Amino acid sequence: MEAMTHSSGRRPAIRVRGLHKRFDEVKAVDGIDFDVAYGSVVALLGGNGAGKTTTLSMLLGLLLPTDGSIEVLGQDMLQDRYAVLGRINFSSPYVELPYRLSVEQNLLVYARLYGVPQARARVRQLARELDFGALLGRRTGSLSSGQKTRVALAKALVNEPELLLLDEPTASLDPDTADWVRSYLEEYCRRMGATVLLASHNMAEVERLCDQVMMMRAGRIVDRGTPGALIRRYGRRNLEEVFLDIARGRNGGHEPEAARLPEDPTHGGEIDGAAP
Amino acid sequence: MTPRQRTSILSLRRIGALILRYWYLLLGSWPRFVELAYWPTVQMILWGFISQFFYTHSSWVVQAFGVLLAAVLLWDTLFRAELGFSVSFLEEMWSRNLGQLFVTPLRPYELVLALMGMSMIRTLIGVLPAMLLAIPLYHFSIFELGLPLITFFVNLMVSGWVVGLIVISLILRNGLGAESLAWLLIFAVAPISGIYYPVDVLPGWLQPIAWALPTSHVFEGMRAVLIDGVFRADLFWNAVGLNVLYLVIGTAVFLYVFRVARRRGLLLQIGE
Numbered sequence: 388m389e390a391m392t393h394s395s396g397r398r399p400a401i402r403v404r405g406l407h408k409r410f411d412e413v414k415a416v417d418g419i420d421f422d423v424a425y426g427s428v429v430a431l432l433g434g435n436g437a438g439k440t441t442t443l444s445m446l447l448g449l450l451l452p453t454d455g456s457i458e459v460l461g462q463d464m465l466q467d468r469y470a471v472l473g474r475i476n477f478s479s480p481y482v483e484l485p486y487r488l489s490v491e492q493n494l495l496v497y498a499r500l501y502g503v504p505q506a507r508a509r510v511r512q513l514a515r516e517l518d519f520g521a522l523l524g525r526r527t528g529s530l531s532s533g534q535k536t537r538v539a540l541a542k543a544l545v546n547e548p549e550l551l552l553l554d555e556p557t558a559s560l561d562p563d564t565a566d567w568v569r570s571y572l573e574e575y576c577r578r579m580g581a582t583v584l585l586a587s588h589n590m591a592e593v594e595r596l597c598d599q600v601m602m603m604r605a606g607r608i609v610d611r612g613t614p615g616a617l618i619r620r621y622g623r624r625n626l627e628e629v630f631l632d633i634a635r636g637r638n639g640g641h642e643p644e645a646a647r648l649p650e651d652p653t654h655g656g657e658i659d660g661a662a663p
Numbered sequence: 664m665t666p667r668q669r670t671s672i673l674s675l676r677r678i679g680a681l682i683l684r685y686w687y688l689l690l691g692s693w694p695r696f697v698e699l700a701y702w703p704t705v706q707m708i709l710w711g712f713i714s715q716f717f718y719t720h721s722s723w724v725v726q727a728f729g730v731l732l733a734a735v736l737l738w739d740t741l742f743r744a745e746l747g748f749s750v751s752f753l754e755e756m757w758s759r760n761l762g763q764l765f766v767t768p769l770r771p772y773e774l775v776l777a778l779m780g781m782s783m784i785r786t787l788i789g790v791l792p793a794m795l796l797a798i799p800l801y802h803f804s805i806f807e808l809g810l811p812l813i814t815f816f817v818n819l820m821v822s823g824w825v826v827g828l829i830v831i832s833l834i835l836r837n838g839l840g841a842e843s844l845a846w847l848l849i850f851a852v853a854p855i856s857g858i859y860y861p862v863d864v865l866p867g868w869l870q871p872i873a874w875a876l877p878t879s880h881v882f883e884g885m886r887a888v889l890i891d892g893v894f895r896a897d898l899f900w901n902a903v904g905l906n907v908l909y910l911v912i913g914t915a916v917f918l919y920v921f922r923v924a925r926r927r928g929l930l931l932q933i934g935e
Binding site: 410440441444447448449450451469472473475476477482483484485486487488489492495496497499500501502526 | 672674676677679680681683684687688691692754758759760762763764765766767768769770922925926927928930931
């Protein structure tokens with residue numbers, strides 16, 4: 388992996404401007420702007436229907452926006468997404484790998500789709516690192532939730548992505564396995580300098596992993612900042628209480644100053660703003 | 664390990680990866696594997712006995728005992744080609760994997776090429792045993808058609824892919840509620856393709872529609888070889904021209920529906 392692509396720092400890894408998505412009369416995403424700096428871990432939080440999955444889908448190129456622009460790793464996703472799809476990956480507990488294939492078969496297919504050289508060796512390496520070597524011959528459909536999550540994570544890492552989009556990376560995992568997955572992700576980001584954008588409902592996870600948090604409600608980003616800054620700004624003890632305040636509209640239901648982009652969005656520092 | 668930074672616009676590796684996936688699926692279920700050859704074989708046996716009966720009662724069949732058998736084997740080629748194409752796509756829908764595939768560098772037309780490749784593999788697995796079994800059972804070898812057999816086979820494969828493209832476009836647009844089209848739509852083509860009887864048997868108003876189908880030209884060509892002993896180049900080229908035209912239209916329709924699917928979020932919401 389070329390270091391330049393990870394740490395050039397001149398442009399953000401993700402740059403979104405004026406992004407809208409309407410399904411008939413429903414505004415799923417309503418004019419959002421944000422940047423994600425190279426090498427940072429950023430959370431996209433919000434209740435059900437807030438627009439997180441729609442946003443992730445547009446970033447992945449699965450969904451065309453109604454309006455706005457998306458730049459990922461320096462490429463315009465609406466014009467030239469194939470230039471970047473090989474350098475990113477994603478994982479979601481709601482999108483499973485085909486059940487009837489063995490774990491190794493599933494991962495081999497994806498390794499080849501991503502053009503990974505020595506695909507079988509890469510799959511075996513991931514199986515060792517993620518501790519599921521004994522499962523390689525098992526049918527994917529026969530795995531437990533925790534095992535499936537490890538395999539899904541291996542699929543998301545098979546091409547050594549520079550940018551990882553994760554939807555609920557530890558959903559339905561027991562605390563021990565969830566902690567193990569978080570540690571692995573931290574280690575991966577450190578080692579590879581990778582950028583992560585994750586959607587999660589687990590606030591403890593977000594506090595632990597993320598440099599920045601963006602709060603979404605009704606298709607808009609209603610607040611953003613570091614976990615610590617948000618907790619202080621709302622006068623709460625933890626991010627979960629902040630989440631509840633925002634989800635229930637206790638921030639006044641409008642985008643405060645802090646929700647605007649900082650002047651230099653690539654610096655990765657705290658974004659200060661007025662308390663709601 | 665250095666993943667490719669730029670991806671080629673057409674990658675045999677990605678197409679091969681998908682074909683490998685469908686091959687794994689096929690190998691993973693022996694009933695599905697056996698079923699591929701089951702129906703063509705049963706059809707061939709059934710029509711073989713019917714042909715034997717007619718052999719002693721019809722002067723037309725006496726001229727070419729193999730006409731009905733060849734017709735049923737080539738019809739199965741068409742049917743299996745379409746089914747092999749559509750069912751491989753349905754595998755992605757059933758496993759809700761389409762969204763996951765299209766966040767890789769896979770292009771939609773590479774998916775189409777992979778479906779074509781797998782369709783050819785499934786058709787050969789399905790039809791070859793029946794073709795071979797007809798030799799000891801009825802002393803009829805379709806391989807005696809020689810070179811024309813290859814032209815018939817290729818044309819019918821392409822016709823099957825065209826119907827498959829329409830089927831998967833409708834399924835992508837309308838969800839799995841439309842999956843039965845994979846088995847139904849091809850039978851709408853059968854009565855007017857002159858499979859078991861010449862096109863001039865059809866009512867006059869229906870004949871232009873029949874001649875607009877490449878399949879009619881293939882089956883008429885087959886009868887010309889078996890009954891008159893001549894290879895009709897005009898029928899062959901008509902079939903090729905129509906197949907190319909419909910293949911281009913079918914591909915364009917699929918790519919259009921794929922874009923609509925991206926606009927409406929259908930790649931994420933695959934279901935009934």
